[in-house]
Amino acid sequence: MARTDESIKKDVADYLYWDDRVDSSDISITVDDGEVKLDGTVTDYTSSKNAVLDAWDAEGVTKVENNLEVEIPTEVTVPTDSEIESNIKNMLEWNSSIDASEIDVDVSTGVVTLDGVVDAYWKKLRAEDVASRATGVLNVTNELAVVPTEDVLDKAIAEDVVSALETKFTVNADDVDVKVEDGVVTLSGTLPSWTSYRAAMDAAENTLGVTDVVDQLVIE
Known part of the structure; x- marks a missing residue:
């Protein structure tokens, strides 16, 4: 028997409430035929990503639309764009699975753009995940190109x-x-x-x- 939208919504709300990584007080949830829509604000970019994962944990969910925006609390000291850029570059260099020398990082009003080359698709995803964890990041645009080091048919x-x-x-x-x-x-x-x-x-x-x-x- 298919679950009702109301029961799915309750589960999503519970999962968000239980997740200490996400401040769900400003998140609005709507469910239509199993499709979940998240609106509102969160305090950092990783919270937005985690909120989506929490929504998927609810049984009966068939789609999650993430409309959450990041609003950093006024009491938090937000790094400048150049500081965010420097922090991300350092984080990439510390990650032994990524060749940071081929990755360019640009930050404009908290929005990060990754450009350059990696040799595997999973490294493109890993670089984005690393960048998203830096304090002050509002969004990440991943424009990394994947160029394998060997030809595979x-x-x-x-x-x-x-x-x-x-x-x-x-x-x-x-x-x-x-x-x-x-x-x-x-x-x-x-x-x-x-x-x-x-x-x-x-x-x-x-x-x-x-x-x-x-x-x-x-x-x-």
Whole structure:
């Protein structure tokens, strides 16, 4: 039996309330046919990302629309753009899995833009995650290009993604259609939960040779 929107909304509100990383006092939740919309403000960018994950934890959620804006409390000393930029560069350099020398960081009124080159798609995501954790960040625009250090045939990439899917017990590989063109992986199909969706995305994002992932998956 499908869950009601009201019961889903209650669960989302509870998860947000219980999550100490998120101040949910200024978050508004609406649910329509399993699709959750988050509006309002949070105190930092990571709270916005965590609020989305909390919403997905509620059973019956099929989509989450994040309209949250970051409003840093007045009592918090906000770093200047140049300080945020310097902090992010240092954080990237401290991360041993990323070659920070190929990444350019620009900050304008708290909005971070990442430009440059990484050699794997997961490193593009990792760099964005690192940048999002810096104090004073309001948003992150990730324009990093993925240029693999070795050529991998599309057929081999597709086979590796399918093999990775088959190792994950939270997703049925037969539910996911995988297509690869010039290193760009397109995933399509219908999945039963956020957990299976994340497993499918992880399989593609962490495969050697992938330059981008096009998400056409549907959760029902």
